[in-house]
Amino acid sequence: MCGSYGMYGFEPLGGILWIIFLVIIIGVIIRLIRGPRYRGMYHGWHEEKDEAVDILKERYAKGEINKEEFEQKKSDLMK
Numbered sequence: 001m002c003g004s005y006g007m008y009g010f011e012p013l014g015g016i017l018w019i020i021f022l023v024i025i026i027g028v029i030i031r032l033i034r035g036p037r038y039r040g041m042y043h044g045w046h047e048e049k050d051e052a053v054d055i056l057k058e059r060y061a062k063g064e065i066n067k068e069e070f071e072q073k074k075s076d077l078m079k
Contacts, residue, residue: 052077 053074060070 049077 056065056070056073056077059065060067065073
């Protein structure tokens with residue numbers, strides 16, 4: 001006998017759990033499809049530029065390059 005709770009148990013909770021499960025699965029699929037290309041297109045370029053400027057700052061701080069070289073290389077990186 002089914003009773004008022006439906007055939008598989010408490011229906012409202014089951015429905016909510018299925019929706020949450022489907023949202024998670026869809027999110028994982030989207031992340032897998034867009035992951036590396038999406039990050040590289042939008043975020044990776046800025047991160048690489050910031051990393052290059054950080055390295056340039058370290059070289060300037062160590063005295064490996066002078067101020068003119070630092071400014072020139074920095075402006076080249078920002079283009």
